[in-house]
Amino acid sequence: MSHHPKTWSLTTVAAVAAVVLVPAAALAEEPGLTYETVLTDLQDPWDMAFLPDGTMFYTEKCQGLSVMLPSGDVNALLGMADTDGYASTENDLFCEGQAGMNGVAVDPDFDDNRYVYVYSSSSLTAPGTNRVLRLTVNDDFSEVADRTDLVEDIPYKPEATDQPFGGPGAHNGGRIRFGPDGYLYVTTGDTHNAEVPQSPTLLGGKVLRIDRDGEAADGNEAAEGFDPRIYTYGHRNVQGITFHPDTGQPIVAEHGPWHSDEITALVAGGNGGWDPRPNVAGRGDCPDGYCGYEPEQMEAMEPAERAAYMPMTDTESFPDAMLPAWDNNGLSQGTSSAEFLAGEQWGDWEGRMVVGLMGIGFGGTPLGQRIDIIDIAEDGLSVNDVSEMPLPMGSGRFRSLVLGPDGSLYAAIDEGDIYRITPE
Amino acid sequence: MKFLTTMAFALAMALPAFAMPAYAQDDTDLDMEAAATMYARSCAQCHGRTGRGMASFPSIAGKDADYLAERLEQYRAGETVGPNSPLMRPVAAKLSDDDIAQLAAFISASFE
Numbered sequence: 001m002s003h004h005p006k007t008w009s010l011t012t013v014a015a016v017a018a019v020v021l022v023p024a025a026a027l028a029e030e031p032g033l034t035y036e037t038v039l040t041d042l043q044d045p046w047d048m049a050f051l052p053d054g055t056m057f058y059t060e061k062c063q064g065l066s067v068m069l070p071s072g073d074v075n076a077l078l079g080m081a082d083t084d085g086y087a088s089t090e091n092d093l094f095c096e097g098q099a100g101m102n103g104v105a106v107d108p109d110f111d112d113n114r115y116v117y118v119y120s121s122s123s124l125t126a127p128g129t130n131r132v133l134r135l136t137v138n139d140d141f142s143e144v145a146d147r148t149d150l151v152e153d154i155p156y157k158p159e160a161t162d163q164p165f166g167g168p169g170a171h172n173g174g175r176i177r178f179g180p181d182g183y184l185y186v187t188t189g190d191t192h193n194a195e196v197p198q199s200p201t202l203l204g205g206k207v208l209r210i211d212r213d214g215e216a217a218d219g220n221e222a223a224e225g226f227d228p229r230i231y232t233y234g235h236r237n238v239q240g241i242t243f244h245p246d247t248g249q250p251i252v253a254e255h256g257p258w259h260s261d262e263i264t265a266l267v268a269g270g271n272g273g274w275d276p277r278p279n280v281a282g283r284g285d286c287p288d289g290y291c292g293y294e295p296e297q298m299e300a301m302e303p304a305e306r307a308a309y310m311p312m313t314d315t316e317s318f319p320d321a322m323l324p325a326w327d328n329n330g331l332s333q334g335t336s337s338a339e340f341l342a343g344e345q346w347g348d349w350e351g352r353m354v355v356g357l358m359g360i361g362f363g364g365t366p367l368g369q370r371i372d373i374i375d376i377a378e379d380g381l382s383v384n385d386v387s388e389m390p391l392p393m394g395s396g397r398f399r400s401l402v403l404g405p406d407g408s409l410y411a412a413i414d415e416g417d418i419y420r421i422t423p424e
Numbered sequence: 425m426k427f428l429t430t431m432a433f434a435l436a437m438a439l440p441a442f443a444m445p446a447y448a449q450d451d452t453d454l455d456m457e458a459a460a461t462m463y464a465r466s467c468a469q470c471h472g473r474t475g476r477g478m479a480s481f482p483s484i485a486g487k488d489a490d491y492l493a494e495r496l497e498q499y500r501a502g503e504t505v506g507p508n509s510p511l512m513r514p515v516a517a518k519l520s521d522d523d524i525a526q527l528a529a530f531i532s533a534s535f536e
Binding site for chain 2: 044097098160162163164165166167169297298299300358359360361362363367414415416
């Protein structure tokens with residue numbers, strides 16, 4: 001190749017230099033971030049829910065429900081079995097593996113009815129189920145009372161099976177959120193039980209949509225023979241749900257099976273396309289009757305090869321399945337929580353969805369503990385852009401992301417911290 | 425992590441020699457600070473900063489060094505020990521004998 005000397009104008013050189021030297025962040029008007037540790041030394045903090053004045057309810061998986069007041073004081077409200085120091089204790093609430101006290105939500109009309117809701121494993125009926133509890137908070141936030149079990153029969157995995165993460169309590173779902181329609185959405189998991197996700201009556205592997213009394217919401221459009229509380233089915237393990245700020249459409253973040261974490265916009269009556277049953281869709285027998293990690297559940301394998309054999313969304317078997325907007329580039333790293341950023345303080349990130357990833361490094365997949373910023377299309381069927389939030393603090397197992405009333409993003413990590421991330 | 429490292433190092437130094445795990449005492453010169461770094465890099469993301477476990481990942485606090493070393497050697501050899509073996513085997517595969525001794529000693533001395 002011959003060398004052709006060029007004479008570049010000063011302007012051209014300056015332009016090239018500018019492109020090379022100016023950081024992308026400066027061009028994109030992304031906010032700088034600071035953080036503060038709001039609470040530390042918690043035991044597996046799982047979820048938070050805010051009142052407009054900054055009052056923060058939060059759950060710890062094996063402890064129970066507490067509240068942090070705007071003053072910073074913390075009141076321990078509802079303890080689980082074998083806990084001390086709570087204003088009251090419910091001895092049937094227990095934890096095991098991924099199961100325990102998971103999601104928390106406050107009623108949109110909290111000022112009038114003082115209702116707060118939690119999702120927890122319970123031993124009231126053998127071999128244990130997950131329940132959605134409604135509680136009434138007293139005036140000074142020192143106690144809860146009037147426990148009402150709105151949903152009593154969400155499956156729980158009671159025994160270990162021959163699967164990765166195969167201990168009891170696996171694939172337990174657990175996020176609860178009120179939508180802009182005023183209904184409570186409840187996300188559940190398949191409990192490593194192959195029959196659960198496509199079952200019309202078992203409530204695992206579903207997104208439920210109920211009113212504040214636990215009754216099926218209007219417009220769920222569950223097919224004939226389905227439990228009317230079911231909004232969508234055919235899910236694997238949904239731990240994140242949020243709502244598009246413009247359309248109100250629910251969007252879930254779901255764990256993938258050694259491949260394909262998914263972000264999916266939901267439609268009433270929709271099928272997520274997850275079906276880990278043996279002897280269907282070209283698969284044979286599987287360990288303990290569950291094909292969810294096959295064809296090679298304990299060894300490294302190309303994620304794309306796995307996806308072809310055991311798809312997260314099986315569009316051949318279910319041509320009308322809801323399609324994911326994003327599949328984490330075909331990897332599984334533990335998507336757990338989703339939220340939309342609101343307010344102009346977020347700059348170019350205003351209106352973007354944030355997704356927390358806990359990190360699972362298996363078979364050559366990078367660990368991937370992070371918060372992603374996702375520009376999801378308005379129709380929920382694709383993404384325009386995905387980038388990684390430059391964290392002001394260290395990473396961790398990002399279990400819950402919630403936008404606070406102060407406009408900051410609150411992040412809970414399994415390690416025991418709740419952070420407040422604030423844009424500048 | 426700096427605090428944890430310092431704390432763990434101080435804790436290790438405070439322990440009398442006869443209290444050190446037999447495995448570590450016999451087989452290796454302990455470098456607790458290096459072991460703390462290795463723990464933070466290879467273990468903490470699943471077992472937690474203080475070894476108490478998170479989600480599906482079990483607690484390793486309170487385990488003695490011989491137990492921990494034996495498990496790590498089993499995983500390194502490709503054996504299946506429990507449902508999280510597919511996650512442990514590739515981690516252990518990268519560890520030398522000395523790494524295992526250091527990690528086992530660090531974990532047993534630091535996390536009760």
